[in-house]
Amino acid sequence: MAATDYAIEFRDISKSFGSVAANKNINLNLKKGEILALLGENGSGKTTLMNMLSGIYTPDSGSIFVDGKKVVISSPDDAGKLGIGMVHQHFKLIEKFTAADNIWIGKKGSGLVLKKDRYKQIEQIASKFGFELDPYKVVANMSVSEKQTLEIIKVLCYGAKVIILDEPTAVLTVQETKKLFDVCRKMKESGHSIIIITHKLNEVMEISDRVAVLRKGEYIDTVESATTSELKLTELMVGRKVDLKIERAVMEKTKPLLEVRDLSVNSDEGSLAVDNMSFYIRGGEILGVAGIAGSGQKELCEAITGLRKVNSGKIVHKGVNLVGKSAKKISAAGIAMSFIPEDRLGMGLAPSLSVSDNIILKDYSDTKGIFVDRKKAKQEATDIVKMLEIATPSIETPVRRLSGGNVQKVLLGREIKANPNVLITAYPVRGLDINSSYMIYNILNEQKKKGVGILFIGEDLDVMLALCDKIMVMCHGKLQGVVHADRTTKEQIGLMMTGAISLAEVGGKKAGIAKDSAFTEEEWEEATDMSEGSNET
Amino acid sequence: MIEVLTLFLFNIVIYSIPLLYATCGEIIVEKSGSLNLGVEGTMAVGAVFGFLAGCRADSLPVALLVSFAASALVGAIFCIFTISLQANQNVTGLTITTIGVAVYFFVGNGLGANWPVYRDCTRLVAGVSDLNIPLLSKIPVIGKAFFSHNILVYLAVIIAVLVWVYFEKTSFGLRLRAIGENPGAADSLGVNIVLYKYLHIMAGSGIMGIGGLYMGLNMGGTFEGSNCWINGYGWIAIALVIFANWSTMHAILGTFVFGFFNTLRIYNMPLATTFPKTMGWLSSVPAQVFSALPFIVTLLVLVISSIKSRKSGRSNAPTAIGVNYYREDR
Numbered sequence: 001m002a003a004t005d006y007a008i009e010f011r012d013i014s015k016s017f018g019s020v021a022a023n024k025n026i027n028l029n030l031k032k033g034e035i036l037a038l039l040g041e042n043g044s045g046k047t048t049l050m051n052m053l054s055g056i057y058t059p060d061s062g063s064i065f066v067d068g069k070k071v072v073i074s075s076p077d078d079a080g081k082l083g084i085g086m087v088h089q090h091f092k093l094i095e096k097f098t099a100a101d102n103i104w105i106g107k108k109g110s111g112l113v114l115k116k117d118r119y120k121q122i123e124q125i126a127s128k129f130g131f132e133l134d135p136y137k138v139v140a141n142m143s144v145s146e147k148q149t150l151e152i153i154k155v156l157c158y159g160a161k162v163i164i165l166d167e168p169t170a171v172l173t174v175q176e177t178k179k180l181f182d183v184c185r186k187m188k189e190s191g192h193s194i195i196i197i198t199h200k201l202n203e204v205m206e207i208s209d210r211v212a213v214l215r216k217g218e219y220i221d222t223v224e225s226a227t228t229s230e231l232k233l234t235e236l237m238v239g240r241k242v243d244l245k246i247e248r249a250v251m252e253k254t255k256p257l258l259e260v261r262d263l264s265v266n267s268d269e270g271s272l273a274v275d276n277m278s279f280y281i282r283g284g285e286i287l288g289v290a291g292i293a294g295s296g297q298k299e300l301c302e303a304i305t306g307l308r309k310v311n312s313g314k315i316v317h318k319g320v321n322l323v324g325k326s327a328k329k330i331s332a333a334g335i336a337m338s339f340i341p342e343d344r345l346g347m348g349l350a351p352s353l354s355v356s357d358n359i360i361l362k363d364y365s366d367t368k369g370i371f372v373d374r375k376k377a378k379q380e381a382t383d384i385v386k387m388l389e390i391a392t393p394s395i396e397t398p399v400r401r402l403s404g405g406n407v408q409k410v411l412l413g414r415e416i417k418a419n420p421n422v423l424i425t426a427y428p429v430r431g432l433d434i435n436s437s438y439m440i441y442n443i444l445n446e447q448k449k450k451g452v453g454i455l456f457i458g459e460d461l462d463v464m465l466a467l468c469d470k471i472m473v474m475c476h477g478k479l480q481g482v483v484h485a486d487r488t489t490k491e492q493i494g495l496m497m498t499g500a501i502s503l504a505e506v507g508g509k510k511a512g513i514a515k516d517s518a519f520t521e522e523e524w525e526e527a528t529d530m531s532e533g534s535n536e537t
Numbered sequence: 538m539i540e541v542l543t544l545f546l547f548n549i550v551i552y553s554i555p556l557l558y559a560t561c562g563e564i565i566v567e568k569s570g571s572l573n574l575g576v577e578g579t580m581a582v583g584a585v586f587g588f589l590a591g592c593r594a595d596s597l598p599v600a601l602l603v604s605f606a607a608s609a610l611v612g613a614i615f616c617i618f619t620i621s622l623q624a625n626q627n628v629t630g631l632t633i634t635t636i637g638v639a640v641y642f643f644v645g646n647g648l649g650a651n652w653p654v655y656r657d658c659t660r661l662v663a664g665v666s667d668l669n670i671p672l673l674s675k676i677p678v679i680g681k682a683f684f685s686h687n688i689l690v691y692l693a694v695i696i697a698v699l700v701w702v703y704f705e706k707t708s709f710g711l712r713l714r715a716i717g718e719n720p721g722a723a724d725s726l727g728v729n730i731v732l733y734k735y736l737h738i739m740a741g742s743g744i745m746g747i748g749g750l751y752m753g754l755n756m757g758g759t760f761e762g763s764n765c766w767i768n769g770y771g772w773i774a775i776a777l778v779i780f781a782n783w784s785t786m787h788a789i790l791g792t793f794v795f796g797f798f799n800t801l802r803i804y805n806m807p808l809a810t811t812f813p814k815t816m817g818w819l820s821s822v823p824a825q826v827f828s829a830l831p832f833i834v835t836l837l838v839l840v841i842s843s844i845k846s847r848k849s850g851r852s853n854a855p856t857a858i859g860v861n862y863y864r865e866d867r
Contacts, residue, residue: 054725075724075727076724076725076726076727077727080726092722092725093719094719096718096856097715105711105712105722106726106727107708108727111708112708113708114705
C-alpha cells in the first residue's frame, strides 16, 4: 500500500433522492492535517456529500477512499471505525442526559454496570483534548456553544481523525465562533483533518487552508484559500449570470402599500430570526428577498401574515398597523401568502382533499350556516383551473395526485382569488421545471400589472434579477440592503447574502425607509403606542 | 372486622399484580421509543397459551415460560411491522389487540374447552399456592394481606425493581433510553438500534404475557362466558405508564391505586356491613358505579398527569416515542 497525502478521497460520487440528483459525480479530496472549507449555496449538496462520508446515506455510485484504501461506509458505526466523526448542524444529543452519559452511550466494552467513575473518565478524556467539561451538566441546560463543544468532544473521544463540521458557526455568536476556530486550529496541530461546511466567506478565508466549491450538486473546483478572494469564491459559488428571458413590466409607482419598520421576530427556538428589519413594498412592484435559506425569510412571512408573534416593530398596511392583529383580519385586509416549504406539500394545502376543497379552504367562515356551498366552490375551482391552466383530471382530484407545478398553482390560485393587494410568495417555483416556473412568473407579473405589491422570496438569483424590480438581501435576519435589480450584479448580491458587504446604511441613510411614507416621522412614533394598544385585544 | 380489612388489602394486591406486569412490560417497550397499543392482545395471547401449556404439563414453570414466549412472539410481530417494515405503530398496536383477543377466544373458548387436558387444569390452579414469608407474614392485618401470596406476586415486584435497576444502573439500560430519546444520536454512536429495539420490545411483551397468565389463574382458569380474562386491563396499563411517569418503581404504587378501585367494586358490600358507621354509605351506591370507577379514574389520571407534566415540563416520556426511526430520512 502506497502512502498517500489524502485522508479522504471522493471519486465520482453520485446520490439521488427520488428524481432529484443531490450529488452528481463529485470528485473531492481532503489532505491530511488540513482544514478544508466546503462552500456552496443551500441545496448545492454539501450536507448530502458529508452524510455519505459519515454513513448516514450510502452513495448510489462512485467510491470513497480513506487513507488511500477503498472503503464502504454503510453506517455511522463504520464511519466511526474509520476515524470519521461528524458534528451535525442539528446536534445529535440527548437533552435529558448529562454530558458524560451522552458520550458514554457509544463506549464499547463499558460493562454491564454503570459506574459513577464514568464522569471522571469522560472529564479526563475531555481535558486530554484541551476542553473543560462539566460531565454532570444536563444537555437541556447547556448553551448552543456548549452543546457544540460536547459534540466535538464526542467525536474526538471515539478516535476521529477526520472531523466534519456541518455549518458550525450558523448558531454561534462572534465570540463563540472565534473560540471554535481556535479549537479547530488546535485540532489541526494535533494531526486531525477537518472539513467545515459553510457559506460565510469571511470565515472561509479566516480558517481554511483550501476551499472546495459545490454548485447545484456538482463539484466546481478546489482553490487555495491564501491565493483566492471573496469575489472569486462568490463567482464559483453562484456561477456566471445566466440571461433568462423573463418579462419585467415597468409600472407606475404608487405610494408604499406595506411598510415594515424595525421589525424583530423570534424563531421557534427562541433566537432572533428577524433582526430590526425595515423595508416597504409599493403597489405594482415585485420586491425580491434574497438570502441563504434560514436567514429569517420564513419568520418574516409569518410575522407579516400574523402567524407569528412580533417582538417589536411596526407593520403598516395602508396606514393601519397590523401588529397584534389576527391572521384572519390581516388576510381580510388583502394580504395573501403562499409559502412553498422544502417538502412542497407541507404548508397551505391539505393533500388528500380535492382541488375545489382546497380552494375554498380559507373561506370556511364566510359561508352562512353549517353547510359548505358546493356550487360556489365548484364554480370558483373551475375558474381558477381555467385561468391558471392547471392540469388536473377534474376539480375533485385530490391535490396530492397532481404534479408539483400544478399543486403550486392551486395554492397561488387560491391566494390570488381573494384579490389581495399585497401578495407574499415564498419559493413559488421550488422544484418546478422551466415551463412550470415560467407559468408562475407570468401569474406573478399579471398580479403586478393589476397593482398588487409582491414580496417574492426566492432561491435562484438569476430569476430574481430578471423578475424583481428591487431585491432586498437578508443575512442572519438582518437587512443587508435593498438594490435595484437592473442596477446590480449577481456577485454583489452574493456578497451581501454571505454578509461580506452591507448596504444597510449608505451615507448615513438607513435602507428600507420610504421617502414618501404614508406616515410622517411623528406618526411613526405614535404608531408605537397604537400597536401596544392593539396588542391587548 | 379485622378479617374483612385484611381480605380487602389482600385483594387489592391480587388486582394490582397483573397491572404491574403489564405496566412494567409497556414501560420497557416505550423506553425503547415505541408505543405499543397492543398490550391487551399481547396479554390475552400469553394468558391462553401459557395456561393451556401449563395445564398440559401440570407445571407452573412451563406455564410461565410459554406465556412469556407466546407474548414475546407477539412483540416480535410488532417489531417486524414497525421497525423492519416501518408501519405505523398505533395501527399495528391496535391490530395486535384485536387479533390477540380473537386468538384468545379461538384457542381458549373454541378449542381449550374441548381439550382433554383442560379438565385437569384445576390442579395447576390449585398448585399455585400462597407462600408465607417468614416473620413478615406474622404481622397482624398487613402480614396476611401483603406477605402471604403466590410466587407470581413476588415475581412481579422483583421484576419492577430489576427493570428500574436495569434502566438506571446499567450501560444497556442507558443505551436503550438513548434510543427512546434520540435514535439518531444513539445511531451515530454505533448503537445497534434494530437489535436493541427487537430484544427489549420482545422482553417487555413477554412480561405482559405473564400478567395475562396471572389473571387466568386468578379466574380459576375457566374460559366460559363472553369476557376475556384481560377485560380491559391492558388499556389501563397503558394509562398507568403515564401515571407512573415511565418509572417501574412508581408503577408499583400506581397499580396499587388501581387495584384499590377494582377491589372496591367487589368489597363495597362487606365493607359497608362491617363498618356501618363509617362506610355504610357504600351500600347505597349502585354497583355499576364501582364497575366504572377504575376506568373513570384512568381518565382523570391521564388528564391530570398530562396537564401537570406540560406545566412543569418535566415529563419522563421518551422524546422519540411513537416515531419510527429511519436513518436516511430527510
